[in-house]
Amino acid sequence: THQWRGIIEEYRDRLPVSDTTPVVTLREGGTPLVPAQVLSERTGCEVHLKVEGANPTGSFKDRGMTMAISKAKEEGAKAVICASTGNTSASAAAYGVRAGMVSAVLVPQGKIALGKMGQALVHGAKILQVDGNFDDCLTLARALSDNYPVALVNSVNPVRIEGQKTAAFEIVDMLGDAPDIHVLPVGNAGNITAYWKGYREYAADGVSTKAPRMWGFQASGSAPIVRGEVVKDPSTIATAIRIGNPASWQHALAARDESGGLIDEVTDREILRAYRLLASQEGVFVEPASAASVAGLLKAAEQGKVVPGQRIVCTVTGNGLKDPDWAVAGAPQPVTVPVDAATAAERLGLV
Ligand code: F0G
Numbered sequence: 026t027h028q029w030r031g032i033i034e035e036y037r038d039r040l041p042v043s044d045t046t047p048v049v050t051l052r053e054g055g056t057p058l059v060p061a062q063v064l065s066e067r068t069g070c071e072v073h074l075k076v077e078g079a080n081p082t083g084s085f086k087d088r089g090m091t092m093a094i095s096k097a098k099e100e101g102a103k104a105v106i107c108a109s110t111g112n113t114s115a116s117a118a119a120y121g122v123r124a125g126m127v128s129a130v131l132v133p134q135g136k137i138a139l140g141k142m143g144q145a146l147v148h149g150a151k152i153l154q155v156d157g158n159f160d161d162c163l164t165l166a167r168a169l170s171d172n173y174p175v176a177l178v179n180s181v182n183p184v185r186i187e188g189q190k191t192a193a194f195e196i197v198d199m200l201g202d203a204p205d206i207h208v209l210p211v212g213n214a215g216n217i218t219a220y221w222k223g224y225r226e227y228a229a230d231g232v233s234t235k236a237p238r239m240w241g242f243q244a245s246g247s248a249p250i251v252r253g254e255v256v257k258d259p260s261t262i263a264t265a266i267r268i269g270n271p272a273s274w275q276h277a278l279a280a281r282d283e284s285g286g287l288i289d290e291v292t293d294r295e296i297l298r299a300y301r302l303l304a305s306q307e308g309v310f311v312e313p314a315s316a317a318s319v320a321g322l323l324k325a326a327e328q329g330k331v332v333p334g335q336r337i338v339c340t341v342t343g344n345g346l347k348d349p350d351w352a353v354a355g356a357p358q359p360v361t362v363p364v365d366a367a368t369a370a371e372r373l374g375l376v
Contacts, residue, residue, distance in 0.1 A: 180215025
């Protein structure tokens, strides 16, 4: 009877729902805020990880999707559509099942992680692989929702942002106040927009005494906001944030400027270093895109931009199991042993 009820029930008074809205939920949200021991030592700060990979489909998208699908159902939609680098499609597919709706997903061909494709498939989504990148998929999804009976559930749908802002509420509720800095990976820029909205609302209502500086990090090969221009052919191993023309670009700039924050880039090498550090030293397995927040924090610390003594939260957005190829790549092959304790003990270095 004390189970977390999902973000709509937990934060009902702060979301655009009414008594008659059908709540489509998998009990998303309520994710762990984990103290990061090694990151805290390295930065001289109190660093926490908001582990969004603990959501039902393994990413923060579930917060937005419970809202988007509930509202689509309320409005009588029979089908929903999204463009996705993988996580949004996995989430739309699962919540579509709960709502008894058809989910159609458009993904860039060959550029989504296998685990995410598996999720969309097993939940029975209608998948089209588009001969183009995410930005092309989003253009197509918008055209379809404008002209056919299908509701768009990308983060350009404002109720997605409403759902995702609840992560900021949870952090303030757990820490007792907002952190000094909040660090996020940035792709289509919906999530940084959502967190900033959540933090601002709590500060405006006096639930927190302040709002944090918002720090966003894009992958260097897909860093249009940092460069100030659309990237035509975005590239990065962090496929979740391989986006060249973010839909919420202006909102991301507003979050940065209003909060006194920054938006910078991290290289794939820096992302993979942070990815391995999180797994091997903090015990938290995330997907590569999620490590961009931590890579960014470490980069900023090396540049002397992190004043010690602050409270910092890094959102790690998706579960490592979605894209395990990078965990296996470059790691030593496990040795094979016979069913023999002496040999096993020897190979384990126990003798
Ligand atoms: N991290 C992960 C794991 C993501 O899947 C995404 C976005 C982001 C970060 C960036 O968030 O777009 O709000 O700035 N994934 C979208 C998708 C694009 O289709 O799943 P953002």
